[in-house]
Amino acid sequence: MSEFLSYLYAFLVGGAFCAVAQLLLDKTRMTPARILVLYVVAGVFLYAIGVYGPLLDFAGEGASLPLTGFGAVVGKGVQEAIDEEGALGILTGPLTAAAGGITAALVFGYLAALLFKGKPKRL
Amino acid sequence: MGRILLPREDVRILSTAAVGGYEEKRGPLGAIFDYTAEDDRFGQKSFELAEAEMARMALSFALGKGDITLPDLLFSGDLQNQCVASSNGPASVGAPFIGLFGACSTMAEGLGMATLALSGCGAVTAAVVTSSHNAAAERQFRTPLEYGAQRTPTAQWTATAAGAAVLAKGVGRGVRISAFLPGRVVDAEITDAANMGAAMAPSAADTLLAYFGESGERAEDFDLILTGDLGQEGSVILGMLLAEKLPDITLRHKDCGCLLYDIEKEDVHAGGSGCGCIASVLSGHIIPAMERGEYRRILAIGTGALMNPASLQQGGSIAGVAHLIRLEMDI
Amino acid sequence: MNKKEYKKLTERRAGRSPVFSNTLAAYLVGGSICLFGEALRRLYLLLGAVEEDSFLLVTVSVIFLSVLATGLGVFDTVARVAGAGTLVPVSGFANAVSSPALDLVAEGPVLGVGAGIFKVAGPVLLFSVLAGSLYGLLYFLFGVAF
Numbered sequence: 001m002s003e004f005l006s007y008l009y010a011f012l013v014g015g016a017f018c019a020v021a022q023l024l025l026d027k028t029r030m031t032p033a034r035i036l037v038l039y040v041v042a043g044v045f046l047y048a049i050g051v052y053g054p055l056l057d058f059a060g061e062g063a064s065l066p067l068t069g070f071g072a073v074v075g076k077g078v079q080e081a082i083d084e085e086g087a088l089g090i091l092t093g094p095l096t097a098a099a100g101g102i103t104a105a106l107v108f109g110y111l112a113a114l115l116f117k118g119k120p121k122r123l
Numbered sequence: 124m125g126r127i128l129l130p131r132e133d134v135r136i137l138s139t140a141a142v143g144g145y146e147e148k149r150g151p152l153g154a155i156f157d158y159t160a161e162d163d164r165f166g167q168k169s170f171e172l173a174e175a176e177m178a179r180m181a182l183s184f185a186l187g188k189g190d191i192t193l194p195d196l197l198f199s200g201d202l203q204n205q206c207v208a209s210s211n212g213p214a215s216v217g218a219p220f221i222g223l224f225g226a227c228s229t230m231a232e233g234l235g236m237a238t239l240a241l242s243g244c245g246a247v248t249a250a251v252v253t254s255s256h257n258a259a260a261e262r263q264f265r266t267p268l269e270y271g272a273q274r275t276p277t278a279q280w281t282a283t284a285a286g287a288a289v290l291a292k293g294v295g296r297g298v299r300i301s302a303f304l305p306g307r308v309v310d311a312e313i314t315d316a317a318n319m320g321a322a323m324a325p326s327a328a329d330t331l332l333a334y335f336g337e338s339g340e341r342a343e344d345f346d347l348i349l350t351g352d353l354g355q356e357g358s359v360i361l362g363m364l365l366a367e368k369l370p371d372i373t374l375r376h377k378d379c380g381c382l383l384y385d386i387e388k389e390d391v392h393a394g395g396s397g398c399g400c401i402a403s404v405l406s407g408h409i410i411p412a413m414e415r416g417e418y419r420r421i422l423a424i425g426t427g428a429l430m431n432p433a434s435l436q437q438g439g440s441i442a443g444v445a446h447l448i449r450l451e452m453d454i
Numbered sequence: 455m456n457k458k459e460y461k462k463l464t465e466r467r468a469g470r471s472p473v474f475s476n477t478l479a480a481y482l483v484g485g486s487i488c489l490f491g492e493a494l495r496r497l498y499l500l501l502g503a504v505e506e507d508s509f510l511l512v513t514v515s516v517i518f519l520s521v522l523a524t525g526l527g528v529f530d531t532v533a534r535v536a537g538a539g540t541l542v543p544v545s546g547f548a549n550a551v552s553s554p555a556l557d558l559v560a561e562g563p564v565l566g567v568g569a570g571i572f573k574v575a576g577p578v579l580l581f582s583v584l585a586g587s588l589y590g591l592l593y594f595l596f597g598v599a600f
Contacts, residue, residue, distance in 0.1 A: 007492055014488025014543065015481040021538035022480035025273070026471045029315075032272065032541055033574070037581045039542065044585040048593070056509075061491030064509050065516060065543040066484070067578065073509075074582050078590040087594055094586030101544060102579070104514040106571065108521040109552035113567050116525035118268045118556040120163040120170065120258040123146050123280065123389045169560040267553035269524045270574060271533025271540050273476070277468045311460050321464035360464065364455075390534075 006060055013055070013062035036067055043071020047079075073097050125337045128235075128303045130242035135297035136450075137248070137289045138189030141407030142181040143399070144257070144283030150384045155407030156284075157184045163258060163283050171203060174256035175212030178285040182213040182252045185287035185406070194218045194289060195246035198237050200229040201254045201398055202281075204263065204431075213252045213287075227323075227352050228306070229253040230286060230402040231425025231446040235303030238448075241292045248292075254285035255397030264316070264432055277318040277356045279396035282383055286402025288410070298413045302449035306330045308429065310442035316435050319396055320357025323426040326443035327353060328364040330424060334447055335369055342371040346418040349409065350445075351401035351425040352380035354394030379404035401425050413452040421450050476537050483532070483539030491516055491543075513544055520548035525556065550575040 021039065024030050030038075046052040052072040055063045063069050077097020081089030095102075140157045148159035158180060160166075165176040178201065186192065193216065199209035200223035214220045221240075225232035233251035241249055258268055260281040266272050290300070309326035327350055335341070342348065353361055358381065362373045379401045380394035405423055412418055425448075430441045455463070495512045503511055520540075523529040529549050533540045540546060554573045558566035572579065 003496070006496075007489055010492035011485040011489040014491075015485025015539075018484025018538045018542045019477050019481040021542045022477045023473070025538055026473045026476055027469075033577050035538075036541070036546065037577050040578050040582045041585040044582065044589050048589050059488075061495055061509075061512055062485075062488040064512065065488050065491045065545075067542055067544065067547065070544065070547070070578075071582055071585065074586040075589055078586045079593055082590055082594050090587050090590035090594060093590050094583045097586070098579075098582060100510045101513050101517060101547070104517045105521070105548050105551040105575075108518055108548070109555045109571060110567065112521050112525040112552045113555040113559050116527075116556060118258075118553075118559075119527040120145070120283070121261060121268060121530070123384070123391060262557055266574065267557040269527060269530050269549070269553040269556055271524075271530045271536075271546070271549050271553075273534060273537040275468065276470055276472075311464075312457050313461065313464060315465075315468065318464060318468050321468065325460070356467065360467070363463070 009059045010062035013059035014065060017066035017068060039067040040071040043068035044075040047072040047075030070098065070101065126304050126333050127337050128239065128305070130238050130300065130303070132242040132292050133295070134238045134241050134290055134292055134300050135294050136300065136410055137191070137291045137294060137297055138185050139286070139288045139406035139410050140181050140184035140188060141403040142177050142184070142285045143403055147282060147284050147383065147403065150389070152383055152404065152408055156403070163256070170256055170258035170262070171208065172211065174201065174203065174208040174254050174259050177212070177256065178208055178252050178254035179212035179215060181254070181285040181287040182216060182250055185289050186216070186250065189289040191248055191289055194248045194250040196221060196237065196240055196249040198223055198233040198249065198251045199253065200224050200233065202226065202260050202263070208254055208256070218250065225425065225444060225446060226427030226429055227396055227398050227400060228425030228427030228444055228446050229398045230405060231351065231423055231448050234288060234300060234448050235305060235446055237290050238300040238303055241290060249290045250287060251290065252285060252287035253398040253402045255281055255283070255399035257281045257283045260397060274392055275317045276392055277320060278392045279319055279352065279354045279380060279394055280384065280391040281397040282395045282400040282403065284397070284399030284403035286399060286406035288406055298410050299451045299453065300448055301451045304330060304334050304447040306445040306447065308442045308444045310440055312440040314438060314440050316430070316441065318356065319352070319428045319441070320354045320393055321360055322428045322441040323353055323443035323445065324357045324360040324364060327361055327424055327426050327445040330445040330447050331365065331372065332368060334422070342369060342375045345375055345420050345422055347377060347421040348372060348375045349421060349423045350376065350378045352394065352396040353378050353426055354380040354396065355386055356393045410450070413450060416452070416454060419452050419454065423448050423450060479535050480537045480539040483536035484542055487516070487539070487543045487545060516544050517548040520545035521552040524549050524552040547575055547578060
């Protein structure tokens with residue numbers, strides 16, 4: 001597809017994932033933590049049933065950046081690990097797939113704690 | 124026995140002081156503070172210690188103004204786990220320490236208890252100081268400071284403020300604490316930690332109904348009926364709860380949470396909260412105004428929401444308590 | 455009024471969030487973050503990255519920028535308006551890991567930062583692993599996805 005369309009779809013799909021979560025936040029009594037857990041589990045599920053793969057092709061980062069994308073990455077990692085290692089892949093798959101993001105968050109997060117000071121909240 | 128407790132001695136407020144932070148200085152009552160810290164840190168390495176220092180300063184200023192070095196008794200409380208802001212800060216003055224927990228109602232609770240204590244034993248002077256700190260409270264009860272959460276319209280802003288009052292017996296001048304009605308814990312089964320107003324309004328209603336029912340007075344007998352931190356939401360709900368039996372309460376009612384910040388201009392949502400809210404407004408603004416003759420009789424009702432992070436997570440409800448003190452300035 | 459009526463009254467009053475503007479803000483900010491991510495991905499591809507790696511590179515980049523924003527004290531200011539727009543993309547995860555880390559420095563690296571760094575993000579981690587291994591079990595047993 002053309003470059004412009006891929007940007008458009010990234011925006012539209014990514015925005016949609018966020019908008020739905022916002023509606024859940026404002027209209028239901030679901031807390032942010034529960035919504036994120038829902039999204040990540042939904043991502044695994046949607047990958048498992050073969051929906052998220054095509055969505056990633058279609059919307060690129062619009063599907064990859066939302067937390068559902070994180071779930072899909074975990075799903076994909078598990079599947080590939082099982083294809084390669086058999087049953088052990090059930091245990092090695094999830095964290096290995098998520099390793100990049102988790103390591104980055106921990107390393108950068110810790111560095112931030114060393115470099116920055118928490119500031120009081122302001123109105 | 125009725126619920127209104129009348130002290131047997133003449134207990135007066137000798138002096139008061141209020142200390143605050145960045146937002147408090149910028150609010151409508153910025154001028155009432157004896158000192159404010161631009162960075163909310165008060166020269167300390169953690170916000171928890173900052174709160175202790177802020178409370179210590181408030182006490183120190185109040186003692187100085189009253190020309191007292193050491194009060195006979197010190198009543199103090201705050202929102203931190205096990206009230207360490209009080210034990211780390213004001214307690215360093217060396218007076219006998221009576222720790223209190225009433226959440227945001229602590230100032231009223233303290234003023235009431237100090238009055239009863241002075242009335243009932245040989246002690247002549249007592250100091251009352253309470254505090255709250257936005258950063259310390261957010262960290263303990265809600266989320267990390269830099270966490271990107273969105274606040275709901277009913278959410279309130281914990282004040283970074285401390286208020287102190289020095290009480291004395293037999294001085295014959297100053298604002299008199301003429302009655303104390305300790306509140307009952309009322310649990311309306313509210314579980315939304317972002318709606319403190321709704322959690323506390325029923326206990327405020329219970330206390331006010333008890334007071335007016337027993338005293339036979341009416342709302343117009345007071346210049347002001349001040350609640351601690353019901354906020355905008357809680358104030359409206361209080362009006363609804365009292366509509367039948369005390370309809371004219373709204374004519375005299377003001378809330379410290381709505382006075383400390385400008386609801387229209389600032390992003391406080393429903394208003395201020397925290398022990399320091401009523402403590403600073405009462406100590407820095409209302410009591411001095413009474414001394415100047417602007418108010419003669421007021422009721423001050425400290426409202427507290429009783430919960431902790433674990434109880435919230437377990438889906439527990441937030442009970443409320445509201446302590447009432449009656450302040451009078453003889454002219 | 456009784457407790458039930460009171461609860462209903464307060465909930466009805468409390469549900470007055472500006473839903474439309476919140477949702478619009480979430481859509482626009484979230485969409486923009488993803489748009490930015492997509493542009494970044496194409497840049498990485500141009501610079502020679504393989505398709506496979508390009509997604510991870512973007513994820514790590516967004517995590518980096520989100521942690522930086524958190525450290526500078528800017529993230530929560532944007533999140534206040536954007537709501538789910540910053541929460542749903544991986545920026546939310548990065549903020550959820552770095553914000554407690556910043557807070558707990560006073561409590562020391564091991565017992566403070568170390569023990570608390572997953573305080574907020576823990577559920578996401580746990581449940582993605584649980585969901586992943588459950589899927590893995592089913593995939594292994596039945597050979598096909600569900």
